[in-house]
Amino acid sequence: MIMIGLTAINVFSVTALQQYLMYQDNVQTTQASLGALKDAKEVQLEEYFSVINKDIAILAESDVVKNAMQDFGAGWAALGGSQTAQLQKLYIEDNKNPTGQKDNLDMASDGSIYSMVHGKYHPWLHKFLKEKAYYDIFLISPNGDVMYTVFKERDYATNVMTGEWKDTDLGKIFRDVKANPKADYVGFTDFAPYAPSYDAPAGFIGKPLIQDGRFIGALVFQMPIDYMSNLAANADGMGETGASYLVGADHLMRSNFRFSKESTILKEKVDEEGVVLALQGKEGVILTTDEHTGEKAYMAYAPIDFHGTRWAYIVEQLQSESLASYHEV
Template identity: 40%
Template sequence: MHRIFNRLSLKIAHKLPILFVLIAMISVISVGAFSINNTSETIVQQKQQTLTALAEARSTSLNQYLVSIREDIVITAASRNVQDALPQFANGFRDEAQRHNDPLQSLQGIYINEKATTATSSHGNKEALGQKHLFDGPTLLDGLYHSQHQRFHPWFRQMLTERGYYDIFLVDPEGNVVYTVFKELDYATNLLDGKYNQTGLSQAFKAALSNKKVGSISYIDFAPYAPSNDAPASFISTPVVSQSGFEGVLIFQMPIDRINQVLQVSAGMGETGETYLVGSDYFMRSDSRFSQESTILKNKVETTTTKKALNGETGIEITMDYRNIPVLSAYRPFEFQNIRWALIAEIDEQEMLAPVKEARLFILMIGAIVLGVVALLGWLFARSIVHPLQKSTSEMLELADGNQSVEITGLDRKDEIGNIASALQTFKENAIQQTQAASENLRIKSALD
């Protein structure tokens, strides 16, 4: 650099500021590059840790909720109301068969009472579709079933409302759906040889029927369910065993809304983050929080992280999501009753890197400010050196031209400029003495002559 500056035809007034700026530039670029890289890594690591923690928190919350359902169905099956209700409904169902020969037609005609899909009755349910559970039963009809329905239905309805279940079923040992709260078209059908004997509800009944041990649980994963207009439905079942023996099966149709509430908590997820479940068929088992319509069994998520989670792996990485958008994806397996799902927590890479871009811009702005300040300080410093030097040079030229009256500045300085001024003052004094000596010699010589 020394040789380069010597070759440049620049004055010191220009060389010094340039030197300061170059040194500052090298320092700022080096420190800035390190800071940007270090800040970027720190922010990404923080995002990874946060997303991983959120995925774990959602997994824990979901597990606690599903375990509470499992505990609830076991406790409910052992309750006095259920152990009384199921045999009473079963007896009422048989009584209805004796009265009307076809209990499916008579019961659906009274408790559903929709001309387009069922038989109808003048004493039947007048509530609209979706509100059939508000009907306690006919008051003007005789029959064991109706009296028991009026007795037990308010309790089951309150339970469904408070717990958020989609529906609650009681099925007798012969497979007859002797009671449901919501009264869809599966009501009063037979799950062994009836219209819906291949559905998830039937599978839940058959699973409980094959294991009549008190407290045993069977879970059937989401699948389209015809009586619910092919909406996704999953079921959990347990046998009902009283002192008299096996009474039948209690089944809950799982609450999709409650599961979504657990997974769709937006706290900590930013604007683009979401958490969802994916089944072994790669279709969603929960709704995306960004979709107005249900995405369960509709959106296929056959991504790298989903496959890893379904294989039992846990981790986090940048990948393409089901929208073909790059995301930071935290993944982990989630298991409930021998069913494995992939639990995925994701946030768009663009949002994740936004703080990195902001930090990079901030560091660049600080670097530019530092360079500007250094350039100004370099110019001021060069001026503080060059201006006295220029003054000393002018005074030196005056002395060289014989002007012994020139005033020497900078004598009060304690630095090298002061040394130069002292030297010039010495030259001036010596020059004056020489001039005086020459004049004296000339005077003496003139006197002798």
């Protein structure tokens, strides 16, 4: 009887050990898979940012853009004063295209030097913007005059040093670029509501325009958040409960959340441990409690840095789905 009892205990112990080892193997596999998925998505985001860097570098170094800056300056001066009122009337108020399509006007019919310059350069810059899916492109003079924009909103023809929008991120990025007049400098402001665009989330990236060693103005792109959000939140390979998203230093989401019916961009705050760790520059995989469901979830986290701005990138999946194969056994 004793031998039978000992044999039963040994069998039980071996079975329990096998189950434990199987569970640990499953956990390690899950963590590795989630980490690999995070790495793959992180590469996609970094490739997107690399394209943006190349786009603005190419335009800032282009003779076409530098000549445009000089020509718009001449046209601006020839208007003789009250440029904001004159140009907003020509290219916004009297522009027959509806709001959101004011960029379809190549040249106003006033016969001014400015409008001739606009007719020369706008089709090229407009095409570039459409092909690259930027929201807007700005040419800003050394003293802060927004001498040209593609999209034609209320920031057009204003001054970002002294005017209505001087305290917006467009004013901030211009002052940053003006303070760093070096050909290789790139400035960036994180996504935030932008009043001239009806408070749509906008990020700005800018470079100095340098000609013969002189700062002749700033080239600025207004970046829409939708493409970045779609990349970050892509659910491919995430299963039924998985989600991925970006979070800013203010802990507000910079992408939409897969399971939310409403937009979460700049609205939903995330204070989970993985976010805190990623914003500290760390990366890894942890088991945590999901804020949305209250259930246990595996969370892969990593920092993503872009010109001085850091975001936390999160990829998570509920533990119940991650370890489903183990529980089936």
